[in-house]
Amino acid sequence: MANNPLDYMKEVLAAPLGELISSVGSGVADAQAALDAGSLSQWLSLYSEDGDNDEVLARLREIGYQPTFYTLPETSVEAKVSLSLSAKSSLNAQTQILPETGKTRMMASPVNASIANRFNLDAEASATLKFKVVPVPPPGNVSDIRVAPNLVTLTLAEAEAKLSELNLQYQVANQIDGSPAEFTQDSPVMAQTPAAGSLVRRDQIMVLQIPDPDAKTVPNLANQTLEDAAAMLTDMGLLWTLKKDENGDMPRPVKTALVTSYTPAFGNVVEDGDTITLEITEVDPLAPTVTLGQPAT
Structure with missing residues (x-):
């Protein structure tokens, strides 16, 4: 512990007032950001x-509900610090050296108990923080922001209904270049731009890719049981196999295993006899299996 009374004052008042004001300003900025x-x-x-x-949420959207934005238009801070310090010191009768004081700064912090007892220090501090939170209109562009839904594997009719709920428009990919589009409302969406989860504006047009109705394409096999996926591929004249694990081993083709991914992906054009590689979930090793490349039995 220092012997200079000024050092004791600094220990009692440990934080410069400038830092105190700066921290309050940072707190207000963080509050507004939150x-x-x-x-x-x-x-x-x-x-x-x-x-x-x-x-x-759907009903709120139908009636035009808009979440409220808030702001802190005014913030004021009032700090009061009162100090009283008395101390006794004994000096050598032969030699008296006055301490160097140097430049001092006004500081503020909680009172240190050891200093208060030793130097009969009384310190009082109080702070008052006043602020207002008021609602304000949302920023002009926020009302046009949407989150692009996931339309892949939906039929065109289902995709159109979902986009309509969000007030978004769409075009089929081969409509953009002016060529005739051949599809039906039951045509599956194989890809979309922008991607699902992207932020889009209400006036932005979603571009959907629809497979050629005359071409043979990979069906949607995600979350299908291996038994159902195998039957679907076989009916289309396609073969299938399983993706090997990290050790290079082929998993058992259990009927109830679910397909988690596959290549070529959904919507890709394939021909008779092509092989689709399926990745499946872990299953009971004693469960019935399906013969590779053959319909389920």
Whole structure:
């Protein structure tokens, strides 16, 4: 512990007032950022694909509900510090050396108990923070923001309905270059631009790719049981095999295993006799199996 009374004062008042003011300003900025993030999160939830599955959110969207944005238009801080210090010191009768004081700064911090007891220090400090939170209109462009839904594997009719709920428009890929589009409302969507989860504007057009109706394409096998996927591929004149594990071993083709991924991917053009490689979940090793490349039995 220092012997200079000024050092004791600094220990009692450990934080410069400039840092105190700076920290308050940073806190206000963080609070405003948190308010904005919360409002924006509500907006994206309202106009996202997950919002379609929530009846309350769907109804709020239908009536034109808009989440409220808030701001901190005014913040004031008042700090009061009162100090009283008395100390006794004994000096050598032969020699008296005055301490160097140097430049001092006004500091503020909680009172140190050891100093208060030793130097009969009384310190009082109080701070008052006042702020207002008021609602404000949302930023001009926020009302046009949407989250692109996942349309891949949906039929064109299902994709159109989902986009309509979000007030988004679409075009089929081969309509853009002016060539005739040959598809039906039951045609599956094999790809989309922008990708699912991207932020899009309400006036932005989603581009959907539809497979050629006259071409043979890989069907949607995701989450199908291996038994059903095998039957589907065999009926189309296609062969199938399983993806080997990291040790190079072929997993057992258990009927109830689910297909997690496959190559070529959904919508790719294939020909009779082509092989589709399936990746499946782990299953009971004693469960019935399916013969590779053959329909399920």
